Amino acid sequence: MLNTPHLVRDVMTTTVAAVDRAARFKEIIETMERWQVSALPVLAAEGRVVGVVSEADLLPKEEFRESDPDRLEQLRRVDDVRRAEAVTAGELMTSPALTVRADATLSQAARVMARESVKRLPVVDAHGVLSGIVSRADLLKVFLRSDDDLAEEVRRDIVGALFPTPAKDLQVTVADGVVTLRGRVRDTSLIPVAARLVRAVEGVVDVEFDVTGPDAARTGPTATGGPGGVR
Secondary structure (H helix, E strand, O other): OOOOOOEHHHHOEOOOOOEEOOOEHHHHHHHHHHHOOOEEEEEOOOOEEEEEEEHHHHHHHHHOOOOOOOHHHHHHOHHHHHHHOOOEHHHHOEOOOOOEEOOOEHHHHHHHHHHHOOOEEEEEOOOOEEEEEEEHHHHHHHHHOOHHHHHHHHHHHHHHHHOOOOHHHEEEEEEOOEEEEEEEOOOHHHHHHHHHHHHOOOOOOEEEEEEEOOOHHHHOOOEEEOOOOEO
């Protein structure tokens, strides 16, 4: 049985810097500086996330400090002009906030970050109350799994299920997250299936094959991996 995918709760940070809607401009910047972050969740009184204020939300005040935007720019950048005049988190924030639940998979969180071009997501419970934050760096932690750990999972959950052959016939090795299956199998048509399953293992960087069928002695190799091989 395949391992359960890692969830956001497995990698998120639970100690989170945040501000309320009444936080003033300077307080926001001081909080960012103190916590070394570039964005902060904005909370309602009950701890519910109502928005996010980022460095990008604060910059228009400096950008338009010495001169007012012309009429065309005001029309084109309505939100930035509004933020240049704002003084509280409630006025500056982007709302509604992009959030993720703690029980979301890392893949789901990664898709939201990629689609919306954000570096981190507040993690909320069923009521929208802040419970943590997850960053791009957090999502990459699965690639810190050891090669031995990856090899064991691939042998147990994939090779053992698809290719029930003696261990000596099909070897699994892992180097720097790249899985290599080498040896002989009875049904080479399962190689593409194996490739998809191995790539789905969290922490796997890539998969390569150097595999032959049962009649390899007569016909030679039937499936190979790596550049130009099975992918």
